[in-house]
Amino acid sequence: MRTWTPPAVPELPGEGVAPRLFNTATGRLEHPAIPEGRATLYVCGITPYDATHLGHAFTYLAFDVLQRAWRDAGLDVVYAQNITDIDDPLLERANDTGVDWRQLADEQIGLYRSDMHRMGMIPPQHFVAVTEQIDEIAAGVDRLREIGLAYPVPTEGAAGDDLYFDTAGAERATQWRLGDVAPYDRETMERFSAERGGDPDRPGKRDPLDPLLWRAAREGEPSWETVLGEGRPGWHIECSVIATDALGSAFTVQGGGADLVFPHHEYTAAHATALSGTPLAHAYCHAGLVGYHGHKMSKSRGNLVFVSKLLNGGADPSAIRLGLLAHHYRSEWEWRDGDLGVAARRLDAWKAGLERASADPANATAVLAQLRAALANDLDTPVMLAILDAALDRGVDRPELIADAVEALLGVRLVEREPVAP
Structure with missing residues (x-):
């Protein structure tokens, strides 16, 4: 699937360091393994x-900021992302609106x-729709069936039986254990399964948590x-x-929102561990x-603030980024209608700070080192913003270096540049 034109990312002097990240699976700040200088996301x-x-x-x-941090540390970065272009919520919305799902x-x-x-945003090198890999996904389910980790559940009114993953069997046969990624008790898992696309109450399953494969x-x-007959894949498989085909x-890092920790x-x-014999990722990081x-x-509450609506209303993309970057990526917070105005004023203040004459300007090289240190500490963007507030309020000795650093590390543009050719 086609991605989008990548943004310009200025080159900075020296190198940062690969950040330590909070690994949901272990509950610790860690440096994920990056063999041979190749970070995969x-x-x-x-x-x-x-x-x-x-x-x-x-x-x-x-995860855009994570890529920028890795690149600044001199690493090669390979990024993959899927599009779940066949799933119940999509079909339900299409049915409700009378629009073909495709x-x-x-x-x-x-x-x-x-x-x-x-x-x-830096685009993925691998941008894959589920409908582009139906055969490969079905082959994965077929392999799980061959090794005894997929079982049928009789399904009235369907062309065949649905197939489910055998949680207990996988624990016996592989190194994966339930809870390896999700730090929740059983009761919480069952509640999240019901709320997040699972079907814990379905009759015929061996375990309420067993997820649908096909x-x-x-x-x-x-x-x-x-190879499985007519049907479509379950969500997790x-x-x-897609991830292992793209990245091995x-x-x-496996990344996503905090609501994906369990069950997704x-x-x-x-599933990946059962198919390959090795864990899926070194770290699981969640926003x-x-x-x-x-x-x-959420769609159900109708309380969505759309990026396109803000942009079409005249919002500067860098101001939207600043409004989001003011919060640490792991925090849970609430967007308020005034946040965009606050971010726009900060953006204007930074631009003015680049032009500020000062008898005692901040040392731009030292500011860059401080920014890199905050970025290396679990992508601490609120601290980075505070560092820039102080430096640009004072004035800096090399404004061009600060403008490059802000754009390279945060994706926030303070000076106009030539557009990137598609």
């Missing part, structure tokens, strides 16, 4: 029916791509003919196959959820 993409709200943007911005997906993917480009074809639903096993990332790791009007942004 997989971030779960959108289901294209409500793109792109600020909750999405906050997550993708976190048309809805195409429109929303186009909007998402435009939003990411306008926001200056949904047999139903009348009126899209399906594909594969999609990312297992044991890649550096837990079972993505389980906090963004609220609006007292609740997490």
